[in-house]
Amino acid sequence: MFSATTKEELARFSAGSKCCLLAEFSAIARMTGRFSDRNQPGDGAVFEMVTENAALARRMVGLARDLFDLRPSVKASRRKGRSPGHLYVVSLPYDMKTRAALCEMGVILERPRSRGQEAMRPGVPWSLLSKQCCRRAYLRGAFLARGYVQDPERAYHMEMMTDAEQLARGLARIASSFGVAARVSKHRRGFMVYVKDGDDVAQLLRVTGAHSSVIALESVRVMRGVRGDVNRVVNCDTANVGKAVDAGLAQAETIKMFLERSGMACLPPGLREIARLRMEHPEASLKELGEMAAPPITKSAANHRMRRLLSLARRAEAGDRGDRSVGANILVSGEAGGERGSEDGL
Known part of the structure; x- marks a missing residue:
């Protein structure tokens, strides 16, 4: 046609x-x-x-x-x-x-x-x-x-x-x-x-x-480009969501294993809260976890707490100091340092 x-x-x-x-x-x-x-x-x-x-x-x-x-x-x-x-x-x-x-x-x-x-x-x-x-x-x-x-x-x-x-x-x-x-x-x-x-x-x-045909063709090319851009954005967002969910599930599993070994009581309040939130919401992003905290904290603060928590979990898994000594050191550190605001009370 x-x-x-x-x-x-x-x-x-x-x-x-x-x-x-x-x-x-x-x-x-x-x-x-x-x-x-x-x-x-x-x-x-x-x-x-x-x-x-x-x-x-x-x-x-x-x-x-x-x-x-x-x-x-x-x-x-x-x-x-x-x-x-x-x-x-x-x-x-x-x-x-x-x-x-x-x-x-x-x-x-x-x-x-x-x-x-x-x-x-x-x-x-x-x-x-x-x-x-x-x-x-x-x-x-x-x-x-x-x-x-x-x-x-x-x-x-x-x-x-x-x-x-x-x-x-x-x-x-x-x-x-x-x-x-x-x-x-x-x-x-x-x-x-x-x-x-x-x-x-x-x-x-x-x-x-054939100038009318050129206009028709260019219109199709523009629409193709728009559809392609939309598909790329959707695919990228879908991939990012998938990666975030996978990361959240992996974090939750690591935290679960750590807590089974050392217990929740060994953690200072800030890390205890982020551990609980991640266990309850493995699919949530760090930004969403920060918004769920009481009081709410920034994404940066949530990320900082998560990194500290995972670092402790890896140390415990490696058995660098033994399960009991790790838990004891964490508890003493939390009690001695005290809470210093929503981002420092880790």
Whole structure:
């Protein structure tokens, strides 16, 4: 749907100068054109341009009329298969007037192949593309003819298909002149010129003149960025909460083992309170433990008390002085020092 909307927009684009219209029609005719079985002027030969896009078929007719005073016929048929729709064939009688138009646009070689068989030009007609505006027009015509851009809600991808590698590399070269890093790959249907970076897709759309599509794409990119930022924050917060809970559970287990060995009475009031709060609320943060204290203390004070408590627990576990002597030293220290405020009475 996004690709079809983009083509509808470009099919209504007003190129302005004749040189740009010529460049655009050159790309369209080269990438959609084919000869009938008899491809020599006269003898009922026909040059056909085939498309699935009704707006492009109308543009082909208008360009042929305005640039070369040609009067093509249009035949529409219902397409069968997995992708039902219509196929439009814009036909020009292949006479000398049509041949002169195709030569002027660089669609065919001026000298036919052996036995008078006409040959499509294998590459880009650079003589038509000396101006930047004409290079833009050529890319626009190429995309209208055989281009596709994926809905940015799903992925960033824009492509143009050609039947000749030389033409594909020429299109990539034109795109690169506008700062677009286009690549070329061999495909079962020919050669694909494509970009997959969001900035490149936006720039290529901008170059061709699909400004409404650029706005739509950029809106999607902004929303994607916002959603990504929100997800990163949520994931980070979730991870931090998980780490805090794990740390709280580990602290509670360490304190429990210490108290089973030394008893609560060996601790001074400040450490006794933080030990009790941690045992009762293993999931709480240090800030929340500080708010539960009576009187409330700061996160820094709660952290200081917890560090002292865990240090004592580790010393007791290591058996540096023996369980009884550790408990006795703590008790004596608490009684001798006394309480010196909510942060010092540890």
